[in-house]
Structure formats: structure tokens, C-alpha cells
Amino acid sequence: MNTQKKAKANTVITRDQVPTPTQYAMRVECASDAIVSWVVLAPWVVEWRQARSAIEGVDGKPHFIPDLDIEFTVGENAPTLVEMRWLLNCVADLHVAAQSLNLASAYDGGRVSYEEVEKGQPLQTVIQQVHKRLAGSGATWSGLIGAFRGDGTEA
Secondary structure, eight states, X not given: OOTTSBOOOOXXXXXXXXXXXXXXXXXXXXXXXXXXXXXXXXXTEEEEEEEEEEEEOTTSSEEEEEEEEEEEEEOTTOOOHHHHHHHHHTSTTOHHHHHHOEEGGGOOSOBOOHHHHXXXXXXXXXXXXXXXXXXXXXXXXXXXXXXXXXTSSOO
16 A cells, blocks of 8 residues: 555535545554544544555565555444544554544545644543543553543643
8 A cells, every 4th residue: 555645625514514424444554553543533433444555566466564444334423534534543552543543435535634634633521532442441451541642632
């Protein structure tokens, strides 16, 4: 997958305009990023698929890399695309997930700018829901609380 591509432009839609269910796709740098991304988005996810990324080698054969391609579907009352980008970006090391997240129909593996990701701060109730989920996950995810900057401060 070419990581140098720029993601296609996004149409800004409001939460009440989000069709249900909605399919998204993104890329993460490793398996642990996939797990943490799922933890952040799980309240709205109804389906989740992931597969190791592969690039074509000079020998013409696929070579698997640590990156994973993820496709998922969210249900009713899910955050919008720009809100989900913002939420993912609030956790340390999920910048690739945040920048590559797009509607599945428009996904090309490219990344949007940091400025684009920062545009989508969701409602405070959504931020609190993610924070509560991370905090309630016990010792496994307790370290993420400090990394999650859902209060709008730097991670």
C-alpha cells in the first residue's frame, strides 16, 4: 500500500446525516494499534475485520508488513468520520489510524493532514464515553488514560 498517497477529500456531514450502518476503513502500524483502536471505537462498532498489509516485492510476490488494514461498520448514534479521527488521534501512537480513517467507499490508504484530524472534536458526552471505557478496562488499558487527551490538552 502506498503510504505517500493523499486521502480523498471528505464531505462534512452531521451526525443526523450519517447513514446507518456506515462502513469505514483505516490502516494501523501494528497489531497493538488495532486493538487500541477497537477499544476506542467499540461502543459503536457492529462489525470489525482486519488483515495484515502486504506490499509487492521486487520479486513480484506479496511481502507482509506489520501494518494492518481494518474495515469496520458502525451502528446508530456513532460519531461522524471527523469525530472518530479526533478520538483516535487522542491516544498516543494512533496517528496513522486517525489520519487514514475514511469511508470504506473512499478509502485509498492515504492519510489526511494533522490539521484535518484536529477539526472534528466530538460532543463532550462522546469524549466522556471513550474516557470511561478506557478507564473501566482495568489495568490492561490504564496506561492509555494518560495518553488520551479527551479534555483537549496535548497527549
